[in-house]
Amino acid sequence: MSGNPVFDRIKQDISDNPVVLYMKGTPMFPQCGFSAAVVQILSELGVKFKGIDILVDPSLREGVKQFTNWPTIPQLYVKGEFIGGCDIVREMAANGELEGLLKEKGILA
Amino acid sequence: MAMEAADIAQMIKEGLPDAEVTIEDLRGDGDHYAALVVSPAFRGKSRVQQHQMVYAALRGKMGGDLHALALQTATPEDAPKF
Numbered sequence: 001m002s003g004n005p006v007f008d009r010i011k012q013d014i015s016d017n018p019v020v021l022y023m024k025g026t027p028m029f030p031q032c033g034f035s036a037a038v039v040q041i042l043s044e045l046g047v048k049f050k051g052i053d054i055l056v057d058p059s060l061r062e063g064v065k066q067f068t069n070w071p072t073i074p075q076l077y078v079k080g081e082f083i084g085g086c087d088i089v090r091e092m093a094a095n096g097e098l099e100g101l102l103k104e105k106g107i108l109a
Numbered sequence: 110m111a112m113e114a115a116d117i118a119q120m121i122k123e124g125l126p127d128a129e130v131t132i133e134d135l136r137g138d139g140d141h142y143a144a145l146v147v148s149p150a151f152r153g154k155s156r157v158q159q160h161q162m163v164y165a166a167l168r169g170k171m172g173g174d175l176h177a178l179a180l181q182t183a184t185p186e187d188a189p190k191f
Binding site: 034065070083084086087088091 | 180
């Protein structure tokens with residue numbers, strides 16, 4: 001698990017920022033429909049988040065997949081915890097679970 | 110490179126022998142699928158863990174040959190009724 005400098009960077013990102021989305025493109029200009037879908041869900045809930053574009057850094061792109069043992073991007077973290085990819089975020093948004101989690105974690109009032 | 114729906118279902122069942130797998134070809138293009146995987150092996154697992162079990166069964170295809178697989182997992186108790 002250790003010895004990978006990318007993992008240290010990810011740990012730093014997700015501890016410095018309450019909500020982090022590793023994505024393709026930026027929140028303003030997503031480069032992939034799945035990333036865009038999660039940006040939209042977070043925006044509709046009024047959640048402030050840090051979007052990190054993995055397309056500009058190939059080592060980060062591979063590193064984040066290894067870090068979570070998760071094969072795809074986007075990946076959402078709340079308070080350092082990996083919440084899921086696009087499918088899980090969509091499902092949680094649809095059934096209200098995401099809003100509940102964000103309130104519980106003090107992200108949303 | 111695309112994958113056939115039947116190949117996806119077979120790989121998932123090889124990894125999760127008790128699973129009920131339903132695959133839908135969303136656009137009819139052999140590249141955008143939705144899968145519902147229902148398995149008793151998911152009991153007591155978080156949703157992230159359930160998805161990781163399916164991805165493990167797909168042995169690296171997900172994110173590679175398989176670009177778009179919308180995945181939904183459930184235990185038999187929680188499975189959506191059609």
